[in-house]
Amino acid sequence: MKVFAISDLHLSFGANKPMDVFGGNWTNYLEKIVEDWRQKVCDDDVVLIAGDISWAMKLDETKEDFNFLKSLPGKKIITRGNHDYWWASISGVREVLPENVFALQNDAIKIGDFIFCGTRGWTVPETTFETPQDEKIFKREIIRLDMSLAAAKRLQTGDEKIVAMIHFPPVNSVRDDSEFSALFEKYGAQKVVYGHLHGKKARATLRFTKNDVEYLLTACDQTENKLVEVF
Numbered sequence: 001m002k003v004f005a006i007s008d009l010h011l012s013f014g015a016n017k018p019m020d021v022f023g024g025n026w027t028n029y030l031e032k033i034v035e036d037w038r039q040k041v042c043d044d045d046v047v048l049i050a051g052d053i054s055w056a057m058k059l060d061e062t063k064e065d066f067n068f069l070k071s072l073p074g075k076k077i078i079t080r081g082n083h084d085y086w087w088a089s090i091s092g093v094r095e096v097l098p099e100n101v102f103a104l105q106n107d108a109i110k111i112g113d114f115i116f117c118g119t120r121g122w123t124v125p126e127t128t129f130e131t132p133q134d135e136k137i138f139k140r141e142i143i144r145l146d147m148s149l150a151a152a153k154r155l156q157t158g159d160e161k162i163v164a165m166i167h168f169p170p171v172n173s174v175r176d177d178s179e180f181s182a183l184f185e186k187y188g189a190q191k192v193v194y195g196h197l198h199g200k201k202a203r204a205t206l207r208f209t210k211n212d213v214e215y216l217l218t219a220c221d222q223t224e225n226k227l228v229e230v231f
Contacts, residue, residue, distance in 0.1 A: 005229060037227055047075070162189045165192075195217065
């Protein structure tokens with residue numbers, strides 16, 4: 001079993017919001033992703049999708065987007081991104097998911113020798129928070145990540161590897177220690193996948209290691225619309 005990751009698919013089968021208006025990397029990007037996905041992934045593999053899955057505004061508008069994911073090989077595990085406005089209650093989300101798509105929120109899932117957990121996250125400030133609302137959301141996401149990692153730890157009965165997902169970069173631009181990175185270290189996550197960063201001006205180092213945890217940027221426009229092999 002292999003583990004791959006990608007994020008920021010911004011699917012719009014149920015909404016008219018093409019991504020090619022954002023530049024050349026988005027031209028025919030889904031066709032490129034599908035071609036690479038089918039070459040790499042078997043049904044027993046896992047693909048992590050770290051947020052910004054669909055442009056849909058309401059849950060019932062995601063049907064065709066999830067049918068698209070269902071048609072691709074492998075088990076898919078998703079976390080929420082900042083543009084996933086359709087993601088309201090986790091129970092509602094899980095009711096509409098295909099049998100090979102799993103959503104994480106405040107919990108974890110074990111598949112084979114791996115345990116997957118994660119949350120949306122929020123912007124890690126360079127120095128101070130821009131607004132009180134930013135600080136409030138950030139602290140709420142810290143609680144959610146703690147809950148998810150704790151759930152992963154409870155599922156760990158042997159040497160299973162903990163792999164975490166977060167949509168926002170878990171550190172600031174100079175990679176200072178953050179409350180997010182501290183939690184990954186505390187609970188023994190080996191690898192963390194994240195997305196959110198787009199465009200030529202993004203601080204887009206695809207892989208880096210901090211305090212023995214490897215971080216992998218998986219935003220599709222940064223990975224040339226290819227899946228990243230995590231394990």
